[in-house]
Amino acid sequence: MNTKTFIKQLVISVALLVIALPGYLRAADEPAQNEKVAFVTDRDFYVAGEDLYFKACNLSNPEMAALEWSKVLYVELIDGNANPVVREKFTFGENGADGRITIPEVIPSGYYYVMAYTRWMRNFPASGFAWKMVKILNPYSEEVVSGNDSLKSDAGGNWEVERDSTAHQTFKRRQDVSLALSLPDANDPTCTTTVSVVRKGSHVPYHQQMAVRDPDYDKVAGDTIVFIPETRGVSVNGRVVNRNTGKPVAYARINLSVLGGEGKFHGTYSRSDGTFHFAILDEYGNRELFMSVEKDSVPCKLLVDNDFIQRRLAVPNMKFRLTPAERKMAERMMISQQLANNFRLRTKPDSMKAKKNEEYFFGKPVFHTDLDKYIKLPTLEEVFYELVPSVVVVRHHGVPRFFVAGDHSDLRLYPPLVLLDRVPLSDMNNILSIPPERIKSIDVVNATYQRGNLIYGGIISMKSRQDDLAGIDLPESSFFLEFQTLDQADSSHVLTDVKGAGSPNIPMMGNTLYWNSDLTADEDNKVHVSFDTGDETGDFEVWLTSVTIEGKVSERCVPITITR
Numbered sequence: 001m002n003t004k005t006f007i008k009q010l011v012i013s014v015a016l017l018v019i020a021l022p023g024y025l026r027a028a029d030e031p032a033q034n035e036k037v038a039f040v041t042d043r044d045f046y047v048a049g050e051d052l053y054f055k056a057c058n059l060s061n062p063e064m065a066a067l068e069w070s071k072v073l074y075v076e077l078i079d080g081n082a083n084p085v086v087r088e089k090f091t092f093g094e095n096g097a098d099g100r101i102t103i104p105e106v107i108p109s110g111y112y113y114v115m116a117y118t119r120w121m122r123n124f125p126a127s128g129f130a131w132k133m134v135k136i137l138n139p140y141s142e143e144v145v146s147g148n149d150s151l152k153s154d155a156g157g158n159w160e161v162e163r164d165s166t167a168h169q170t171f172k173r174r175q176d177v178s179l180a181l182s183l184p185d186a187n188d189p190t191c192t193t194t195v196s197v198v199r200k201g202s203h204v205p206y207h208q209q210m211a212v213r214d215p216d217y218d219k220v221a222g223d224t225i226v227f228i229p230e231t232r233g234v235s236v237n238g239r240v241v242n243r244n245t246g247k248p249v250a251y252a253r254i255n256l257s258v259l260g261g262e263g264k265f266h267g268t269y270s271r272s273d274g275t276f277h278f279a280i281l282d283e284y285g286n287r288e289l290f291m292s293v294e295k296d297s298v299p300c301k302l303l304v305d306n307d308f309i310q311r312r313l314a315v316p317n318m319k320f321r322l323t324p325a326e327r328k329m330a331e332r333m334m335i336s337q338q339l340a341n342n343f344r345l346r347t348k349p350d351s352m353k354a355k356k357n358e359e360y361f362f363g364k365p366v367f368h369t370d371l372d373k374y375i376k377l378p379t380l381e382e383v384f385y386e387l388v389p390s391v392v393v394v395r396h397h398g399v400p401r402f403f404v405a406g407d408h409s410d411l412r413l414y415p416p417l418v419l420l421d422r423v424p425l426s427d428m429n430n431i432l433s434i435p436p437e438r439i440k441s442i443d444v445v446n447a448t449y450q451r452g453n454l455i456y457g458g459i460i461s462m463k464s465r466q467d468d469l470a471g472i473d474l475p476e477s478s479f480f481l482e483f484q485t486l487d488q489a490d491s492s493h494v495l496t497d498v499k500g501a502g503s504p505n506i507p508m509m510g511n512t513l514y515w516n517s518d519l520t521a522d523e524d525n526k527v528h529v530s531f532d533t534g535d536e537t538g539d540f541e542v543w544l545t546s547v548t549i550e551g552k553v554s555e556r557c558v559p560i561t562i563t564r
Contacts, residue, residue, distance in 0.1 A: 034123075035060040035070060037096070038547050039116050039130035040194050042515040045202040045326070047337045048138035049105040052077075055517035056090075056097040056116050056130060057191040057547050065094045070118035072230045072486070073097045074308060078113050080147045080317030085112070087308050088487045089234060092118065096192065098517050099487055109138045110145025111318045117309065120229040126214040126313050133210065137322070139334045147317035163205075163557045170561045171533050174508065177560075178530045181544050183521055184556035188548040193521065195529050197514040197560075200539040201329045205555060213314035232279040234485050236289070236304065240270040243299040243477075248274025252295040253454065254302070255424040259288045263422035264361045267454035278452075283485040290423045292478035300477050307484065332538060333511045340509040362459055365443035366390070371436065380439065381432050390444045391416075391460055393432070400428040404458030406446030414457035417449060421462075421469050430472055438470040439463070508534030533562045 036059040041052055056073055058065050073092035076084050085107050090099045101114075116130040171177055183193065196203070228237075236256065240249040254276050256266040264283075270276045270293075280287075293300045322330060367390050377383050381400070384391045392403045404416045418425050425431055445459040464470040514531035521527050527544065542558040 033061060033064060034128055035064060035118055035121050036128070036551070037073070037116050037118070037121075037130040038191070038551055038553070039114060039132045040192070040517070040545055040547065040553075041114065041132055041134065042194075042196040042512045043198040043202040044133070044204040045135045045329070045333070046103055046137070047330070047333050047511070048103055048107055048109075048136055048140075049341065050337055050511065051100045051102050052114070052134070053100045053196075053512065053515045053517070054098070054114070054116075054132075055192055055194050056092070056099075058092070058094055058096040059191060059547075059549065059551050067231075068093050069231065070120050070229045071232060072118065072234050074117050074119070075099065075101060076115045076308065077101060077103065078115055078313075078315070079107070080111055080113075080145050080315065082313040082315055084308070087484070089307075089484060090487050103136060105138075106141070107136065107138060108141055108143035108145050109136060110320045111147065111316075112136050112145075113315055118229065119227045119235070122227045122309055123225050125212075125217050126309070126311065127212045129212075131210065131212065135320075137330050137334070139330070144320050145317070147319045163559075167558045168560065169558075170563060173533055173535055173537060173562060173564060175533045175562075176530065177533060178528065179542065179558070180526045180528050181542065181556065181558065183525045183527065184544055184546050184554035188550070188552065191547045191549050192517065193519040193527060193544070193546045194517045195514070195519055195527065195545070196512060196516075196543050197529075197531055197540055198543065199329060199333060199511050199536075200541050200559070201325055202333070202511060203541060203543050203557075205543075205557060210316055214311060215314065216311040228277065230279070233281045234279070234283065234307075236278040236280060236291075236307075236483065238276060238302060238304040239274040240276065240293055240295075241274060241301050241303060243301040249295060249298055249300050250274060252293050252298070252300050255290075255292045257290040257419075257422050257424060258283060259290060259422055262361050265417070265419070265422070265424065266452055267417075267424075267456075268452040269454070280483075280485055284488045285485060287483050287485050289481040289483045290478065291481060292424060292426075292475060294426055294475070294477065302477065302479070304481065336509045336511050336536065339507050362445055362449065362461075365459075365461065366446050367444040369442045369444075371439055371441060377436055379432065380434050380436050383436050383439070383442075388442055388444060390446050391442075393428075400432055402428060402460060404444060404446050404460065406458065408447055410448050411446065411457045414448065414455050416458040416460050417451075417456040419459070419461040420472070421464055421467055423469060423474075425472075427475065434470045434472060438465055440465045508532065509536060510534060513540065537562050537564060 038057040038059050040055045040057070046052060054075070060069065071092055073090045075088050075090060077086035078084050085104055086101050088099070088101055090097045112134050114132040114134060121129060181195070240252045240254065241247060242249055250270055250272045252270045254268050254270060256278050258264040258280065266278045268276055268278065291302055291304070293302050367388065369387050371383065371387070374387055377386060381393055384393055390405050392405055394401050394403060402416050402418060404411050418431060420431070440463045443461040447458060449456045449459055513534060513536065514529060516529060519527045540560050540562060542560060544556045546554045
């Protein structure tokens with residue numbers, strides 16, 4: 001580890017220690033600083049079922065941004081009643097985040113809000129989150145999100161729009177277009193520059209000023225720091241309490257297994273106030289977790305925090321209306337979306353199946369025993385005695401204990417980590433009661449193993465034949481949990497072509513012809529974009545959006561027309 005990396009980790013560790021101190025108040029002499037995020041989307045009007053592309057800019061103060069205080073951005077699509085309809089997590093850093101969310105096909109028409117925040121930002125009022133209002137039309141449903149609020153659109157002093165009608169150009173269908181566009185605000189340092197080519201009228205050229213009410217903020221957070229930043233990645237947090245009294249349990253042993261993939265295992269002890277924290281790194285999509293807790297003679301219960309915000313919020317619930325121009329535009333958008341879906345190239349199902357990784361987190365075991373190669377034995381204890389000599393079963397007052405034999409003298413100082421189908425188990429009587437015919441293989445690592453702040457005297461990993469935990473009963477203090485990790489990274493900062501591009505017999509349709517959230521200007525303060533017009537016709541607009549490090553948004557619009 002180099003000196004720079006060590007210092008960075010040391011600073012983060014000290015910061016985490018400070019904010020984790022009980023009773024730490026924002027009202028102190030040095031109030032906690034909030035992070036700041038600006039949110040840009042490819043457009044503002046969508047049809048249900050479409051993808052929404054976005055860029056989230058990290059506008060936090062330079063010191064906080066450079067530390068990568070938060071590495072996870074939570075993005076939600078909520079309706080006018082503040083009910084979530086989409087929830088995703090994205091990798092976040094000094095350069096912000098790029099991504100896309102898919103609008104569900106079944107939601108009613110109405111005004112919706114995209115809300116973006118980090119875990120640390122949940123310590124502050126929701127009005128400090130990044131907000132963006134979008135209009136969504138579902139042409140296949142008569143249901144509409146009810147609303148009656150009005151919202152005044154005001155450009156304000158922090159939003160500038162420049163329309164360049166003199167630069168209007170006309171192109172043919174399926175024409176390769178290359179444009180050199182001047183930045184809308186070339187004098188101020190920019191945080192990001194995006195460009196989108198969208199149907200005319202689907203982008204709103206002003207910033208919507210809106211009031212977000214967060215009535216539960218003082219009840220949940222108030223002046224105390226509750227949510228520590230995710231400095232390493234997606235986290236699982238919670239508390240251990242006494243099942244009978246509800247009081248916090250300190251120094252309880254907590255196990256967490258990520259099922260599937262490499263079967264990663266995590267272990268830690270609860271803190272003095274019963275809280276715990278796990279960082280789940282390099283995982284994407286939904287994952288099934290197994291969690292368990294134990295402490296001698298204490299009936300423990302795990303309480304896992306909700307990963308997304310649970311506070312009751314209130315946003316302007318606007319009445320959904322379409323102007324005559326929007327109705328005409330919506331008809332074209334609906335046709336394009338329908339054609340794009342009907343002719344979308346689909347990958348064969350077999351190629352989309354993820355192969356199961358048979359290698360566990362500990363790598364290759366020192367000893368591997370395949371029970372099919374040996375005669376059947378009546379009990380699992382005899383299997384260990386006869387076939388797995390590196391594992392010793394010792395009984396003390398009738399209670400069995402496992403030990404792993406090896407050259408490391410400290411192996412007997414710590415209990416081994418015992419896994420069955422990647423799930424950690426501690427009840428040895430329960431394990432030894434498993435019929436041997438239900439176990440396929442046993443792997444052993446005869447060296448001490450440290451995970452988090454837990455140390456194990458080796459690893460004993462068993463696989464059942466049916467991958468069903470051999471039918472044993474799990475402890476009352478354990479459970480399975482469906483957990484959402486990061487959205488799969490897929491270079492979604494660029495949408496280079498409309499759907500169907502490159503296939504002469506497939507219609508090239510799309511309401512966003514081009515999107516790029518990672519543009520860099522040349523020495524003349526111009527950005528260069530290239531895209532294919534596809535099979536669309538009509539009026540489109542090229543929107544160049546710049547966000548400065550101070551949060552000022554400047555936009556430049558260049559109209560184009562696509563003809564046959």
